[in-house]
Amino acid sequence: MMETTSSNLEVEARAGGRRTPLLSQRRFWRSVGDHTVLWLGVLFMLAPVLLAFLTSTHDAVTIHRDGLQFLPGDHFGETYEAVLFGATGFTGKATGLVMTFNSMVLGIGFAVGKIVISMMAAYAIVYFRIPFATLAFWVIFTTLLLPLEVRILPSYEIVQKMGLLNSYTGLILPLIASATGTFFFRQFFKSVPDELLEAARIDGAGPFKFFVDILVPMSKTMIAAIFIIMFVFGWNQYLWPTLITTDEGYYTLVRGIKQIIQVWVGANIPEYGQAMALAILAMLPPILVVVVFQRWFIKGLTESDK
Amino acid sequence: MKRVIFGSSWLPYAFLAPQILIVIIFFYLPAAEAVRASFYLENPFGGGSTFVGIDNYKDVLTDDNYVRVAKFTFWFSLLVTFFSLAIALLLAVKADTVLRGAKSYRILLMWVYAIAPPVAGLIGVLMFDQHVGPITDVAALFGYKMQIGVNYNDTAAAMIIISIWKQVPVNFIFFLSGLQSIPKAVREAAQIDCRSSWRRFWTVTFPMLAPTGFFLLIINITYALFDTFAVIDVVMKNEPGSNPMTLVYKVYLDGFRGSDLGGSSAQSVILMALVLLLTIFQFRMIERRVHYT
Structure with a gap:
């Protein structure tokens, strides 16, 4: 170089x-x-x-x-x-592989869940004239205003009451409760030419067929772009997994960092090497995704306005 | 609005339902609960709570500790926002100027975006570590004994530097794409009109970047307020003690460790108000920025 x-x-x-x-x-x-x-x-x-x-x-x-x-x-x-x-010494039984798997579940589960739910909602908002549409719009978009961190305690209590502590559902669902994806797809659907829908209607396509056969395939690039952003976002979650998972079987790599710190405070010769190895492991997949799919990543980042 | 629209059937409701349901359960319920709890005093041993009006807010706002944390949060956000924007802008301008290698620079400067804040925090903690950290060694060369976790200012400096490091790539990407969207004609005209590249930057490029800048300003303040939670948690190694912390960290600390539900909720609501103000400010700016483009 x-x-x-x-x-x-x-x-x-x-x-x-x-x-x-x-x-x-x-x-x-x-x-x-x-x-x-x-x-x-x-x-x-x-x-x-x-x-x-x-x-x-x-x-x-x-x-x-x-x-x-x-x-x-x-x-x-x-x-x-x-x-x-091995169980890393920072945790009792969670190996790096188990944590990597959990991180994958969180990253992919969050990204896919968010994309599916927000595409559906955006489709309903843009392509249908329904009563309370404006209300639905505001109900969804107000979520853009407040990050999870400000309502962290009551969110935890609700998930606890639902019995979702130490579960992938409890890990993923509350994170999806923000409208970034819906906003993004709404903008994109609005830019899709009306003629497309007219043509589809003349051909006899119903609303469901139009969505699945035309709109979704058309959004491929957008989906890829937003997937990358959301995958990295989900993979990198720290506070929420820290609260929700106490069972080591559900630890993600990023959650594992907290364990490292806790073991350090009190150790004679801390396992610096292993700690750094875990850090490298935790950053490798998202970095690879961002570097390999660079073009989509930048598109997703700059167009979704987070 | 679309010109052609499907007639309403069950479909739009079915499609909207999952999003609305999730938003209500995991957004509105918790937010409402935070507001409610902020007016109550929870019995720590379980069994009911008492309505105390705005006492929780009074307690929070008159608490010296809270004021101290708020002051730190202000300076922390200011420094993190300013430096991560300034460094990113400098790098973006340079990456936009160089003829060769622009793409390599772009990758090399942006990949840190993918690193999680706590991972950045962990690496940072080692860099500043009292025994093994190279930065501490360098400081020692100048006769300064750096003590992260012990010395308030040292810990604050580490938190700020790590947070800046983590935020530079996002700003860089946005500034670079902002720079690249400046029309060629404008650049060429500026080049003819103004020989000095320094003045050209401040009179032409900088104003053209203003919309991106305003947008990034809000993003960065939000980042400094909320997303740096993990950095702070890792740097103080789980031992708050007398270490510096931000407002969000105190919400978490009082709520989960201190079991002060009412106080923590009141702090949450104050933060919500702060974010709302920021958002209103942002919308105002967006309205105004139409004039630039």
């Missing part, structure tokens, strides 16, 4: 050289400045995670003695095997 950047600079400088030398020189230095700022930014974002990963390949004693590690060590296999398949 470094090499390409510097050779780019040379190319630029040479290309500019054919014009006036003063201008090309000034341009060269400005370009150097731009790239330096960007590299500092990259370093700022990258360094902590890189350090966390490198540290996770060392054993606890080394880290405790010498501090965080700037070079790879020889405990990679050991540490990650212990974290993935």
Whole structure:
């Protein structure tokens, strides 16, 4: 990466050289400045995670003695095997694999649930003239105003009364109670040309058939975009899973972070390596999704306005 | 509204039902319960509660501790919002200018978006750790002994820096897409009219970015108020003690650890009011921003 950047600079400088030398020189230095700022930014974002990963390949004693590690060590296999398949020492029985599975259930369950429910609601709002439509609209969109954190205690009590503590349903459903998805699909459905519906009606398609056979396939890109945002959002949930799951069988990776901290306070030589390995494990899937589906991710983020 | 609309049947109701049901059970009921509980004093040993009017609010607002937390929240939000916006704007402007490698920079600068706040907090805690943290080592070189979890200011600084780190990518993505949507004609005209790139930025680019900026301002304040909960929880390692904390953290602390239902609810309602104010402000700004575009 470094090499390409510097050779780019040379190319630029040479290309500019054919014009006036003063201008090309000034341009060269400005370009150097731009790239330096960007590299500092990259370093700022990258360094902590890189350090966390490198540290996770060392054993606890080394880290405790010498501090965080700037070079790879020889405990990679050991540490990650212990974290993935063993009860991690931070938790009694939840292995990294179990927590990864739970995180997947939460991330995918939340994203799919939210997309299905909000597409249906948006369809009903945009394509039908029903009494109380305005009321329904406001009932749904007021939820955009208040995040879960401000009503956390009563939400917990309701889920508890419904007997949903330590269950995937209790984990996912309350998180879906916000209108971001509905808002997003409403905007999109409004931009779908009316002619499409006219044509479908002439062909004899009913409202259900129109939704399933035409509107849903048309929204594919939108669905992908919003899925990525919602998956990352669901996977990264912390406060709600912390309250709802006391049974380790339901711990997610992100929830497991709390356990790490609790064990640390009181440990002689904390398992720094394993803790960092868990952190890496917890960030890997969402990062992969965001980087691989970059185009959709940016679309989903900037168009949904969160 | 659509020109062509289906006649009403059972379908729209069936389609609306799940969303409305979830919203009522998991949004309106809890929100209403928070408002109700804020006017009552719960008996800690179970068995009923007494109506106390606005006493809970009075207690909260006259509590020195609450005022201290509110002050910290103000400075915390201000610093996190300002620095994460400023750093992101600088990086976005540079990424928009460079001719080569813009795409690589974009990926390298945005992927931290996917990291959960508590995970960022955990890594941050290690970076600032008294025994193993490199940042503490650097501070020691300058003769400063950094003590996270012990020294109030050090802990606050760690919370702020970690929160900024986590928020830069979102702002970066929005600023960059805002910059890229500025029409080429405008850029070229500006280039001819104004030689100095510094002045060009402040007189042309910056005003064009204002709508994105207003939107991000609200997003960032909301982030600093609510989404940083996990960072704060992890940095203080579950031991609130005399550590700095935000208003949301205090709601959680008093409600779940302190079992002060009325007080916690009153704090919730105060926060709700704050968010409502922010939203009204946001809508006002959106109305006004029409003039820019």
